[in-house]
Amino acid sequence: MKDELIADAVLVSNYVKGDEGALSILITRHKQKIYSFIYSKVYDRDLTEDIFQDTFIKVIRTLKLGKYNEEGKFLPWVMRISHNLIIDHFRKSKRMPKFDNAGEFSIFSVLSDSSLDAEKGMIKEQIESDLRRLIEELPEDQKNVLVMRMYNDMSFKEISDKTGVSINTALGRMRYALINLRKVIEEKSIILTN
Amino acid sequence: MAKLYSKCPQKNDNLNPKDETVDLLLNYSKALSILRWNDRKFELILN
Numbered sequence: 001m002k003d004e005l006i007a008d009a010v011l012v013s014n015y016v017k018g019d020e021g022a023l024s025i026l027i028t029r030h031k032q033k034i035y036s037f038i039y040s041k042v043y044d045r046d047l048t049e050d051i052f053q054d055t056f057i058k059v060i061r062t063l064k065l066g067k068y069n070e071e072g073k074f075l076p077w078v079m080r081i082s083h084n085l086i087i088d089h090f091r092k093s094k095r096m097p098k099f100d101n102a103g104e105f106s107i108f109s110v111l112s113d114s115s116l117d118a119e120k121g122m123i124k125e126q127i128e129s130d131l132r133r134l135i136e137e138l139p140e141d142q143k144n145v146l147v148m149r150m151y152n153d154m155s156f157k158e159i160s161d162k163t164g165v166s167i168n169t170a171l172g173r174m175r176y177a178l179i180n181l182r183k184v185i186e187e188k189s190i191i192l193t194n
Numbered sequence: 195m196a197k198l199y200s201k202c203p204q205k206n207d208n209l210n211p212k213d214e215t216v217d218l219l220l221n222y223s224k225a226l227s228i229l230r231w232n233d234r235k236f237e238l239i240l241n
Contacts, residue, residue, distance in 0.1 A: 023223050027216055036209040052211045056219045064228050065235055 008074035016063055027056065030075055034082055041086045051089065055082040127192050134184055135177075142177035145170050 008026065015022035034055065039048040058081050062068050068077075135143055144163065148154045156174075160167045185192060222239075229236040 020220070020224055024220055027219060031216065032208075032210050035211050039209050048209075049211060049215055053215050053219065057222060060219065060223045060226060061237070064223075064226055065237075066228075 009070065012063065012068065012070070012074055016066065016068070023060070026074065030078065033075065034078055037079060038082050038086060042089070047089070051082060051085050054085050058085075130190060131192060134181055134190075137184065138177055138180055142173045142180065145173040146177040149174055 006025065008029075011022040011026050015026070031052075035048060035052050038051045038055075039045070042048055042051065055078060059078055135146060138146065141163075145159055148159045148162065149156070154162070156167050156170050159170045163170065165173075184190075225240045227238045227240065229238055
């Protein structure tokens with residue numbers, strides 16, 4: 001009851017002057033709010049304990065070093081420190097534990113990031129650019145069929161209609177386009193795999 | 195309304211740090227002293 005009568009600012013001031021008991025009162029007064037706040041973000045008791053501890057170590061050092069700015073209120077200041085430490089934790093772990101998979105099955109075991117990383121993305125771009133250059137080297141009739149089929153996604157019927165040749169001729173040109181591409185790739189020892 | 199498949203966090207109104215954690219902090223505070231010398235501050239931890 002007596003503890004409640006002493007304002008945080010007074011306790012902080014007393015602590016800075018050397019009253020260790022003041023810190024005990026401050027921790028007892030605010031520990032539940034701070035601990036619950038941290039737990040509401042990380043959902044892990046051990047981690048909450050660590051962040052709570054680190055928060056107060058920072059509080060103690062700041063107060064003892066005389067760096068505490070008394071303009072702000074004590075609890076919001078401590079909350080801000082713990083908030084920053086929570087952010088630091090997530091930055092380090094690079095993940096947000098939104099799901100508590102207490103059971104045997106973890107959804108993350110079947111989900112993976114299929115997007116290419118920067119290096120693979122660059123390799124893919126390089127391969128595509130090499131391939132486009134090779135296609136440019138093909139005879140005009142073969143190149144047209146290949147581009148219409150592979151890049152424009154046209155059927156051989158549509159290619160036949162557009163170019164005015166039979167479907168068999170279009171198929172033949174496609175076949176020779178691929179044979180010629182393979183020949184050039186082998187001759188020049190070009191690697192087109194990621 | 196969309197179904198939520200994530201597990202709801204357990205509501206616990208009585209969340210408190212372990213006594214050991216609080217003791218550690220109080221002991222750390224007692225052990226930490228600041229030495230001021232020539233406008234510089236040094237942290238000392240007493241064993």
